[in-house]
Amino acid sequence: MSGVNEPTAPGDRQWPARLHGLWQASQDVADVTEMSRHVYTLILTEPGVLAVTGTRWRHGELRYLRRATAGEPLTTTAGPPRATAAFPPRPAPGPDSRPVVHLHDLGAGHGALAPEGDVLRDAGARWALEARFGLGDGDGDWAAICVGLAGRPEPDADLVPRLVQLSEVLVASHRRVTQSREHERRQTEDAFLAEASLQMDSSLDVQETLGRVARLAVPAVAEGCVVHLFQRSGRLTPVASAHVAAVAQPWLDGLARDDRWLAALLGRAVDQGEDVRLSGAGLDGGPFGPGAAGPGTAVRAVTVNALRARGKAIGTLTFTYQRDLEDVATPRMLRDLALRAALAIDTTTAYEQRRRHVELLQFQLLPRALPTWPGVALHSAYEVADDSLDVGGDFYDAVVDRDGRLALVIGDVCGRGAEAAAMTGLARNTLRTLLEDGTSPANALERLNATLLDQSANRFVTALVALLTPTGGAEYAVEVVTAGHPRPLVRRAGGQVEEIPGAGVFLGVVPDIGVEPARLTMSPGDTLVMFTDGLTEARSAEGTMFEELLPAAVAECAERPDPAAELIARASKFRTTGNDDTAVLVARLEGRP
Amino acid sequence: MTAGTGTGRLDPGSVLVVEDSPEDTEAIERALRQTHPDLRTEFVARGDGLVEALLAREELPGLILLDLNMPGVGGHALLAAIRARPELRDVTVVVFTSSTSPHEVEASYAAGADSYIYKPVNFRLFRTVLKGAVDYWRQQSGPGTGL
Known part of the structure; x- marks a missing residue:
């Protein structure tokens, strides 16, 4: 040479x-x-x-x-x-x-x-x-x-x-x-990351989000994808997986759940903070590669990235590849995807936790059960605003007083959050104590107003009390007092719906609330419907308020098995804007006259 | 996928695309031309009568790429109709659709789809995904076959 x-x-x-x-x-x-x-x-x-x-x-x-x-x-x-x-x-x-x-x-x-x-x-x-x-x-x-x-x-x-x-x-x-090729590959990977981010933003359900991302990644990134998350027990558990072939899906699920070699690999990615990337002889001893059995034989490479959020490992992202080694995803893309997924999971988990706490607190502010009272069926329903992460101020209650009368209460504290929750508790318990003692509805609201003014609370409250007294026959005398609250409706046994008049301003603002009790008689088959403004202010895409449809809805729903839940469901279906908490309390006088 | 147990002979080098959107049809054609120029592609816009037409053929496509949302006989119904015919059991059916909903995936697998592939908007990704699916089934059918 x-x-x-x-x-x-x-x-x-x-x-x-x-x-x-x-x-x-x-x-x-x-x-x-x-x-x-x-x-x-x-x-x-x-x-x-x-x-x-x-x-x-x-x-x-x-x-x-x-x-x-x-x-x-x-x-x-x-x-x-x-x-x-x-x-x-x-x-x-x-x-x-x-x-x-x-x-x-x-x-x-x-x-x-x-x-x-x-x-x-x-x-x-x-x-x-x-x-x-x-x-x-x-x-x-x-x-x-x-x-x-x-x-x-x-x-x-x-x-x-x-x-x-x-x-x-x-x-x-x-x-x-x-x-x-490098340029093309980078563009494709960036397009994948953008699509994955969109999928992650589209749902606040962790399980569903991860399922969607795994599906998107197959076969865009690899032939198989598994996401594991740490459970409270500290154990890594598969929560989502996807394989390009339906027939290989159970095999992949089984490996993700039970395979010790894979479990050790995931542990390595988590414990050593290492992006694992194995091919060739690196797959020896595991369920992948030429030496393995079943669908794993065709797997040429495996990557594992830890999912970390706020410095803590929350899970792992695993891909199995059957493609040429040069087509295995780049470390840059895998790290980026793991980061985005971890942040999405962390945010969603935090959201779910907060929402659970809010719901728990919200229901603590409501009566666990409504009392049974002869001749009257009580129904209540409560809906928390979809996008809310704060406790709302709607409340309701039903109290049998020392004279055996039934007092029904519904109210709404302006605003949301911890302060509103505290005031809701105060308002509901004050009214309950006063009404149990037999205080008249007007007096009870005036006393609550005085209490709120004493506390110099910077929020106002609306409330309504309806007191039902048996008259000895089949009828009931009903006294309704409102303080700045939406007026209730009565659906008569014959089907006609009436609004009960009332006067009175918000509680917690001025000393004289000017309440004027309204008195009516209700007979068996009549239904009293009380609600908060979340129901009336639900607004359709055309700008119509549910308030306009409410009398007709009450006429139809009053005889349903659960009229309160039915009314809330109708308003929810109708609503495109005006998302607020909604409470409904219904008293139906049983039997026909 | 094994060859030749149905009525028609399986042509592993041919792909039948059932897709009603002209834009997606064009994108699939362009993508496959770039990634698998050797593949014979055939396009139909509706599923009506397709099973009968397939049964009458002497050669069956190795792979059917199926859109789920179509007028007339929808993708799910067509998938079920294909899987109801033992003569077509060797044809690989890949659902290629714009939803990643886990419910849709489960329904397609239950109806007998071999793959469920998400149809991305970005063309580069679209081409990559399509290539990944075709390469996978080509690998499954063994070396030396067109698919």
Whole structure:
């Protein structure tokens, strides 16, 4: 082997034009194979060239061998045709060094220029010129094009500089294709991250969100995806998984749940804060790779990333890949996805926790059960505003006083949050205590007003009290007092709906609330419906308030098994804006007159 | 997927796309042309009469790419109709749809879909997803076959 660099090149007149055409082609090709075809076709037109080969090497290992002769089009053999050790090592060029041309005597034995020598000899070549060049992907990544010749070339043969020029075209083409692929891949990964973020934002249900993300990732990122989360017990438990093949889904679920090798791998990602990335021999001993059984055989790589939020590991994100190793997701994308998923889970979990606390506190502010009172069926319903993370101020109650009368209460503290909750408790308990003692509704509201003013509370309260007194027959005398609260409705047994008049301003603002009790008689079959403004102010997309539909809704719902829940359900269905807490309390006088 | 147990011979190099949206049809055609130029693709916009048409063929497509939301016979009904015919059992059916709802996935799997693939809006991602699904089933059907 001897170096024959930079000889003189007289060249024919067509060569520059053909080389120019090749440079142009190098700007359009989609992959290096296509470019090789152009180069080999051109080089085979050179006088004396019997065959051409191309080899690609990485860290001493042959990646593929291409060959072409005048009569045989380009063929590619992937990987080494025999054991790599059989090839005498050739010094790898530096990643950015210029192509170097070497002359080889193919008659010097079968080991000469292996593995290309055999191919070229088969085509009748006795001598070979080899252009060796680095591909710029790091040390140890290089390629060679060899031409087989019948006779020994002159040191100043045109072929030598031409091989250098063709190698330069291949290097440039490789660089452009690689950069273009990297760009394409990054764009695709960014598009995936954007879609994943959208999915994560679309639901506040952790389980559903993770299920959607896993489904989105398959096969965009990998063939299989599993998300594990730490449970309160400290155990990592699979919460979502997806596989590109329906038939492999149970297999993946089983592994995610029970496989010890995988569990150890997840532990490694969590404990050592390491992004795990395994392929080849790294998969030995586990349920993946050629040595494994079942669907795992086809798995070529596995990645695991810990999910961390606020410095704490909350779970893991695992992918299984059956695709080429070069198509395995980049560490950048996996880290980014894990980060986004962890934040989404953390936010959603915090939201769910807060919402649970709010609901718990809210229901603590309401009576656990309504009393039973002869002849009257009581129904109540409460709906917390969908998007609220604060306790609301709606309340209701039903109290049987010391004289056996039934007092019904409904009210609303302005605003939300801890202060509103405290005032709700105060208002409800004050009214309950007073009404139990037999205080009249008007007096009870005036006393509550005085209490609120004493406390200098900066919130106002609306309230309504209805006192039902049996008259001895089938009828009841009803006294209704309102203080700034929506007026209740009575649905008579015959179906007509009446609004009960009332006067009185909000509680907690001025000393004189000016209440004026309204008195009416109710008979069996009549229904008294009390509610907070969340019901009346539910607004449709067209701007109509539910208040306008309420009398008709009350007429229809009064005889239903649970009229309170039915009214709230109707308002919810109707509502597109005006999302507020809603309370409804209904007293239906039983029996027909 | 094994070849040749139904009435028609399975043509693993052919894909039948059932898709009513012209935009999605164009995107699928463009994506597959770029990633699998060797694949023969055929497009139909409606599911009505499709099972009967398939049964009358001498060669069945190796893979059917099925949109769920279509006028007339919907994707779910078509999937069920395909799976009800033993002659079509070797045809791989990939549901390709714009929902990631776990409910839809479960319903499609219960009806016999081989894959449930989300249809992204971004074309690069769309092409990647489609390539991933076709490559997967090509790998399953073994080397040397078109699919």
